[in-house]
Amino acid sequence: MKIVVTVKLVPDPNAEKRMDTATKRLVRTGVDTVINPYDEYAIEAALQLKEKLGGDTTVTVFSMVPETGKETVRKALAMGADDALMLSDAGLEGSDVWGTAYVMAQGLKKVGFDLVICGGLSDDGSSGGVPGALAEYLGVPGLTNARHVEVADGKLKCQRETDNGYQVVSGPLPAVVSVTMAVGEPRYPSLKGIMGAKKKTITVMPLSELGLDRPVGNDGAKTELLQFAPPPVRAKAHVVNAEDGPSGAKAIFDFLKEKKLV
Numbered sequence: 402m403k404i405v406v407t408v409k410l411v412p413d414p415n416a417e418k419r420m421d422t423a424t425k426r427l428v429r430t431g432v433d434t435v436i437n438p439y440d441e442y443a444i445e446a447a448l449q450l451k452e453k454l455g456g457d458t459t460v461t462v463f464s465m466v467p468e469t470g471k472e473t474v475r476k477a478l479a480m481g482a483d484d485a486l487m488l489s490d491a492g493l494e495g496s497d498v499w500g501t502a503y504v505m506a507q508g509l510k511k512v513g514f515d516l517v518i519c520g521g522l523s524d525d526g527s528s529g530g531v532p533g534a535l536a537e538y539l540g541v542p543g544l545t546n547a548r549h550v551e552v553a554d555g556k557l558k559c560q561r562e563t564d565n566g567y568q569v570v571s572g573p574l575p576a577v578v579s580v581t582m583a584v585g586e587p588r589y590p591s592l593k594g595i596m597g598a599k600k601k602t603i604t605v606m607p608l609s610e611l612g613l614d615r616p617v618g619n620d621g622a623k624t625e626l627l628q629f630a631p632p633p634v635r636a637k638a639h640v641v642n643a644e645d646g647p648s649g650a651k652a653i654f655d656f657l658k659e660k661k662l663v
């Protein structure tokens with residue numbers, strides 16, 4: 402079984418995000434690039450499935466990212482994935498959700514897959530739209546928000562997180578599934594994994610190999626960012642300097658009572 406995990410590279414979530422006012426794009430230079438945190442959970446789900454299924458199951462990392470992201474993609478290989486494919490091309494710059502999903506779908510058709518596992522949300526774009534759009538472009542079932550993924554009798558079975566609990570849903574393969582952080586803590590790469598990743602293959606595929614039938618990148622974007630604004634600055638916290646523990650506890654209690662929180 403061939404499992405493909407989609408991995409987006411994003412600016413370090415711990416770094417301050419800055420927008421370029423001229424291009425209205427996120428500034429990605431001068432900030433460390435990391436694997437989108439959600440996608441580490443997608444990799445974990447894929448590796449768990451590979452361990453369970455055994456046999457000839459493979460995990461391929463799939464990323465639409467400039468070639469400069471190669472060493473960050475290698476970190477996903479150090480976690481245990483078998484190989485990686487990067488869609489890298491200057492013509493992809495300015496891709497919106499529609500363009501991203503369209504190009505990724507064409508790349509996925511080229512590499513082939515039984516199951517595509519995506520993270521639920523990127524830390525930068527945060528639309529959550531890519532997994533659904535991918536399933537649509539690939540013409541396969543799209544299951545979202547899965548906290549547990551299994552494959553049995555050639556079928557995909559997932560527990561979908563809901564506000565009240567979870568639903569058990571299943572569908573035929575090939576399929577696309579997006580996962581939540583409840584699939585299990587992503588494993589740390591072992592020393593053996595890090596050393597082994599140096600020898601694993603990362604294929605870089607340019608747009609010319611995809612045989613696209615419509616414009617992509619800036620020219621193909623169907624959406625335009627019209628305006629953006631920083632979130633309102635929060636008022637400074639109210640600091641109480643208590644003389645000792647008991648009076649500090651009373652001050653907290655009085656504050657919560659005044660706010661009708663206790």
Ligand SMILES: Cc1cc2nc3c(=O)[nH]c(=O)nc-3n(C[C@H](O)[C@H](O)[C@H](O)COP(=O)(O)OP(=O)(O)OC[C@H]3O[C@@H](n4cnc5c(N)ncnc54)[C@H](O)[C@@H]3O)c2cc1C
Pocket residue numbers: 407408409410426437439440443463464465466493494495496497498499501502518519520521522523524525526527528529530531532622624625626
């Ligand atoms: C007009 C316009 C121009 C833009 N130009 C750029 C640009 O030049 N560069 C840029 O980086 N962004 C650009 N963006 C943002 C870009 O549209 C989104 O980052 C991209 O479409 C993915 O959407 P998302 O981040 O909301 O992903 P989500 O839908 O939130 O991601 C969900 C999951 O999908 C998968 N996924 C998403 N994107 C990728 C990817 N690239 N590779 C592998 N897996 C992925 C991951 O598993 C992720 O966890 C632009 C947006 C607009 C509207």
